[in-house]
Structure formats: C-alpha cells, structure tokens
Amino acid sequence: xxxxxxxxxxxxxxxxxxxxxxxxxxxxxxxxxxxxxxxxxxxxxxxxxxxxxxxxxxxxxxxxxxxxxxxxxxxxxxxxxxxxxxxxxxxxxxxxxxxxxxxxxxxxxxxxxxxxxxxxxxxxxxxxxxxxxxxxxxxxxxxxxxxxxxxxxxxxxxxxxxxxxxxxxxxxxxxxxxxxxxxxxxxxxxxxxxxxxxxxxxxxxxxxxxxxxxxxxxxxxxxxxxxxxxxxxxx
Numbered sequence: 001x002x003x004x005x006x007x008x009x010x011x012x013x014x015x016x017x018x019x020x021x022x023x024x025x026x027x028x029x030x031x032x033x034x035x036x037x038x039x040x041x042x043x044x045x046x047x048x049x050x051x052x053x054x055x056x057x058x059x060x061x062x063x064x065x066x067x068x069x070x071x072x073x074x075x076x077x078x079x080x081x082x083x084x085x086x087x088x089x090x091x092x093x094x095x096x097x098x099x100x101x102x103x104x105x106x107x108x109x110x111x112x113x114x115x116x117x118x119x120x121x122x123x124x125x126x127x128x129x130x131x132x133x134x135x136x137x138x139x140x141x142x143x144x145x146x147x148x149x150x151x152x153x154x155x156x157x158x159x160x161x162x163x164x165x166x167x168x169x170x171x172x173x174x175x176x177x178x179x180x181x182x183x184x185x186x187x188x189x190x191x192x193x194x195x196x197x198x199x200x201x202x203x204x205x206x207x208x209x210x211x212x213x214x215x216x217x218x219x220x221x222x223x224x225x226x227x228x229x230x231x232x233x234x235x
Contacts, residue, residue, distance in 0.1 A: 019058060104122040171197075
C-alpha cells in the first residue's frame with residue numbers, strides 16, 4: 001500500500017456531489033485499464049472524502065444515497081473506473097521517467113545496432129529519446145509506444161529488430177531448471193526428448209537478448225549444453 005503523502009487524488013462527480021479517494025497512481029491507472037488489481041492495494045487509505053486534502057469525509061447516508069452502498073472498497077472501485085485523477089508536476093515527471101526506462105529497456109533487449117550486431121545499451125536509447133524530444137504518455141503501455149519511439153530515434157541511431165532461431169540441446173540433469181528459462185525467453189518452435197533424456201528444443205528470440213539468454217543457460221547447465229543459430233530474421 002502506498003503512503004498517503006505519495007498518493008494522488010482520484011475523484012468522481014455524481015449527482016452534484018464530489019467524491020474523492022487517495023490512490024497509488026500506477027495501480028489505479030492499471031485498474032482503470034482493466035487489470036486485475038486488488039482495490040486494497042490501490043488505496044492509500046480506506047475512506048471516501050468530499051475533499052481528500054482537507055480530510056473531509058463523506059457521510060455514510062450520502063454514500064448510500066449515491067452509490068447504493070457504504071462499502072468503501074466497492075465505492076473506491078467505481079471512483080477509479082469512472083472518475084479522474086490529478087497528479088502534481090513532480091508525480092507526472094516521475095511516471096514519465098519510469099515509462100521511458102521501460103521503453104528503453106524493451107528496445108535494448110529486442111533491437112540491435114546493425115553496424116556492430118550488438119544491442120544498444122538502454123542509456124544510449126534514453127539519450128536519443130531525450131535529443132529528439134519524443135513525447136511519452138506515462139499511462140499508456142510501454143509496448144504500445146515502442147513503434148513511435150523507434151520512428152523518432154532512428155534519425156539518430158542505426159537500429160533494427162532481429163530475431164534468431166536457436167537450437168539447443170540440454171542434458172537431462174539440467175532440463176528441469178533450464179526449461180522454464182528457455183520457454184520464457186521467446187517462442188518455442190519445436191521440442192523433442194532424445195533417447196538419453198536430453199532436450200532438443202528450437203526457440204525464436206530477439207537478438208538483443210541473446211547474450212543474457214546464453215548467460216542464464218550456461219549458469220544453469222554449468223556450460224554443459226549445445227547450441228547453434230539456425231536462422232536470423234529481420235522484423
């Protein structure tokens with residue numbers, strides 16, 4: 001639960017009256033978009049206010065009249081889903097910076113510099129975003145904003161998205177631990193258990209995560225695995 005001093009006000013006007021709650025802006029916005037967020041985690045304090053900053057609480061009879069209930073959590077859900085949020089300039093700046101970092105990390109993991117065939121570090125991508133002045137929506141999913149950011153920073157950075165199809169052979173004693181790492185890294189194209197219990201698996205991953213992926217597999221298998229690149233595809 002977020003502390004009250006870091007919370008923002010979510011408000012709903014209904015039947016001529018004002019209803020406010022103090023919420024975690026990130027969790028509240030996720031809830032508003034339909035994410036399965038526990039309302040108790042989104043609320044900073046379980047109360048419905050006329051004026052949250054002054055601490056003026058709405059009377060129970062007024063809650064019953066407007067919402068048909070006095071259940072704070074049910075009412076808070078309705079305020080979040082139907083109401084509006086107010087952020088301070090500093091809060092909005094922090095959320096934008098957080099979203100920028102998410103986008104830069106995603107691009108770094110998925111894209112490569114075609115001149116060196118290595119990933120661009122997240123900070124280099126952030127620097128390019130800053131130079132071109134691309135606008136970031138703090139409440140829009142990072143995935144949705146990647147294409148816009150790429151279009152803007154390609155004027156400064158050579159960058160392309162590339163996927164590789166890998167074939168791995170994992171010895172039987174390491175299959176249990178390695179399998180979840182492999183399947184979470186990308187799209188499994190085929191898998192087969194060989195006569196000795198080894199797993200032979202083909203998986204498509206973004207080139208930008210290749211080094212990190214192999215590091216994890218090497219750590220789990222103590223270097224006892226086989227791999228080869230079957231194909232590279234620009235996307």
